[in-house]
Amino acid sequence: MIGLEQGEKVLAVVRRHWFLFALDIGLLVILAVVPPIVIALVPNNAFVGMPISGQADELGLFLYCLWLLFLWVAIFVRWTDYYLDIWVVTDRRVIDVEQKGLFNREITTASLERIQNVTINVRGLFATLLGFGDVEIETAGAELHQIVIRSANNPERVKEMILHASRAPALVAK
Amino acid sequence: METPVFAPQFGPSAKLLAFLFTPQAVHYLFLAALILFVIASTVLLYHWLRYNVGMFRTVVVVAVYFGGGFLLLAASYSAALLF
Numbered sequence: 219m220i221g222l223e224q225g226e227k228v229l230a231v232v233r234r235h236w237f238l239f240a241l242d243i244g245l246l247v248i249l250a251v252v253p254p255i256v257i258a259l260v261p262n263n264a265f266v267g268m269p270i271s272g273q274a275d276e277l278g279l280f281l282y283c284l285w286l287l288f289l290w291v292a293i294f295v296r297w298t299d300y301y302l303d304i305w306v307v308t309d310r311r312v313i314d315v316e317q318k319g320l321f322n323r324e325i326t327t328a329s330l331e332r333i334q335n336v337t338i339n340v341r342g343l344f345a346t347l348l349g350f351g352d353v354e355i356e357t358a359g360a361e362l363h364q365i366v367i368r369s370a371n372n373p374e375r376v377k378e379m380i381l382h383a384s385r386a387p388a389l390v391a392k
Numbered sequence: 393m394e395t396p397v398f399a400p401q402f403g404p405s406a407k408l409l410a411f412l413f414t415p416q417a418v419h420y421l422f423l424a425a426l427i428l429f430v431i432a433s434t435v436l437l438y439h440w441l442r443y444n445v446g447m448f449r450t451v452v453v454v455a456v457y458f459g460g461g462f463l464l465l466a467a468s469y470s471a472a473l474l475f
Contacts, residue, residue: 273474273475276471276474276475277413277418277471277475279467279468279471279474280418280421280422280468280471280472280475283464283467283468283471284421284422284425284468286464287425287429287461287464287465287468290457290460290461290464291429291432291433291436291461294436294453294457295432295436297453298436298439298440301445302439302443302445320435320436320439
């Protein structure tokens with residue numbers, strides 16, 4: 219997925235918490251069940267006399283199958299986006315691979331020795347209960363730069379790992 | 393191509409609906425959906441293979457994706473034939 223330098227060791231691969239992906243999929247599932255519910259609410263005689271009245275069922279089934287096909291593809295687009303959107307912590311750097319949709323991919327790297335500060339941000343009920351949050355990594359350089367690991371599972375552990383690796387990169391490598 | 397029968401008591405929207413959903417138009421709609429599915433599948437497959445999702449995971453995802461996709465395409469084509 220990303221090119222590592224010679225001898226570079228991966229310490230952790232961090233993804234957004236599964237709950238956010240599940241929320242996305244939940245929304246798509248809701249969209250899948252909306253048409254049958256709407257049709258069930260429409261009176262039986264709504265199409266009587268209309269030019270398509272004789273074949274409204276077949277037409278409805280056809281359109282519903284196309285709708286499900288669209289949602290099916292959308293589920294896999296969301297999964298691909300979720301799966302390829304990662305943060306890699308190695309013994310030398312933090313790599314932010316941001317997959318924005320299918321046609322936009324951005325890779326940012328921060329060297330461990332340039333890390334100045336790591337803060338975590340846990341906001342909201344679900345984030346607190348399920349234990350996920352943002353990890354903000356500030357680095358020094360020509361200009362102050364920030365990498366944000368969004369909605370990481372167990373942000374405290376990720377923070378500790380990054381700080382430990384940045385303080386003693388040589389020890390971590392061993 | 394069957395000529396849709398327009399009921400005089402319906403407005404322009406009903407006439408448009410009747411025109412759009414002739415059997416031939418439904419088949420064209422299916423063809424358009426099929427083309428879009430092929431394009432979307434090609435893009436997804438490219439990502440799964442290009443960015444090293446892992447062989448086992450790729451095989452499982454491809455099987456589930458195309459299994460479900462072909463099932464839905466077959467169901468919609470069957471409905472289009474019945475229309």
